Amino acid sequence: MTRAKKQxxxxxxxxIVFHAACLLAFYTGVSxxxxxxxIVMYLIRGLGVTAGFHRYFAHKAFRTSxxxxxxxxxxxxxxxxxGLLWWVSHHRDHHRYTESDRDMHSPRAHGLWHAHMGWxxxxxxxxxxxxxxxxxxxxxELKALQRHYVWIVLGQAAFLFVLGxxxxxxxxxxxxxxxxxxxxGYFISTVVLWxxxxxxxxxxxxxxxxxxxxxxxxxNNWLVVIMALGEGWHNNHHKFAGSARHGLKWxxxxxxxxxxxxxxxxxxxxDLKVPRPAQIAATAAAGAPASQ
Ligand SMILES: [Zn+2]
Ligand SMILES: [Zn+2]
Numbered sequence: 001m002t003r004a005k006k007q008x009x010x011x012x013x014x015x016i017v018f019h020a021a022c023l024l025a026f027y028t029g030v031s032x033x034x035x036x037x038x039i040v041m042y043l044i045r046g047l048g049v050t051a052g053f054h055r056y057f058a059h060k061a062f063r064t065s066x067x068x069x070x071x072x073x074x075x076x077x078x079x080x081x082x083g084l085l086w087w088v089s090h091h092r093d094h095h096r097y098t099e100s101d102r103d104m105h106s107p108r109a110h111g112l113w114h115a116h117m118g119w120x121x122x123x124x125x126x127x128x129x130x131x132x133x134x135x136x137x138x139x140x141e142l143k144a145l146q147r148h149y150v151w152i153v154l155g156q157a158a159f160l161f162v163l164g165x166x167x168x169x170x171x172x173x174x175x176x177x178x179x180x181x182x183x184x185g186y187f188i189s190t191v192v193l194w195x196x197x198x199x200x201x202x203x204x205x206x207x208x209x210x211x212x213x214x215x216x217x218x219x220n221n222w223l224v225v226i227m228a229l230g231e232g233w234h235n236n237h238h239k240f241a242g243s244a245r246h247g248l249k250w251x252x253x254x255x256x257x258x259x260x261x262x263x264x265x266x267x268x269x270x271d272l273k274v275p276r277p278a279q280i281a282a283t284a285a286a287g288a289p290a291s292q
């Protein structure tokens with residue numbers, strides 16, 4: 001069996017195990033501490049994907065220091081959605097070949113299930129050359145994150161188990177345990193974040209509104225906006241792919257953008273790219289009716 005085939009099978013097994021592990025919550029029960037940790041892990045890792053993997057690494061929508069670049073890459077890696085270089089390579093292909101056969105997660109080309117999760121269980125998705133992420137190769141620390149990705153993920157799971165066990169030892173009144181923290185803080189948090197991210201590829205190319213003519217099926221969808229921390233303004237994103245801000249209007253809530261603006265004020269990130277209002281207006285006038 002080829003390496004790519006083995007990787008595809010490992011991912012399929014992983015998907016089954018992770019979803020099944022969520023059911024352990026019926027055995028472990030729940031506590032406020034476990035819920036808080038699950039939400040914190042969701043936000044840190046979600047922002048690692050949206051601000052880091054997506055807007056920074058895939059689209060270069062802002063600038064930051066090399067240490068904070070590493071922080072973004074590390075937080076995104078913890079999301080257990082594949083290593084940085086692999087993730088970015090596929091995403092750049094998605095924009096380059098949108099809705100064609102070469103777009104691995106296009107619902108139009110391959111169907112909704114394939115777009116949502118199926119594509120990650122095919123050997124093809126592990127056979128990419130990585131030629132479109134050469135710009136990231138000059139950072140040895142990023143290549144190391146890709147290489148040691150599995151250990152980072154396993155280390156995170158072990159950390160959460162130990163955290164729950166220690167909390168239980170020091171403050172038994174919290175009602176948590178190692179296994180409970182692992183189930184909520186890692187498995188449930190990860191699986192919900194998975195589907196939120198995957199919905200950008202599936203739901204946001206099938207259901208919602210398309211105020212801009214991006215010459216593809218991309219849509220804006222409120223459910224995905226909330227779940228994926230602002231990434232649901234996906235039609236906006238396909239039209240203005242280089243923008244650090246996806247919710248382009250004042251009422252288009254974009255948590256990732258709010259966080260990036262906060263980090264800009266703190267001097268952690270800079271040069272946040274956004275389209276000029278005249279550019280947006282001209283595009284809306286030239287494209288489909290601006291119904292949203
Ligand atoms: Zn898309
Ligand atoms: Zn993108």
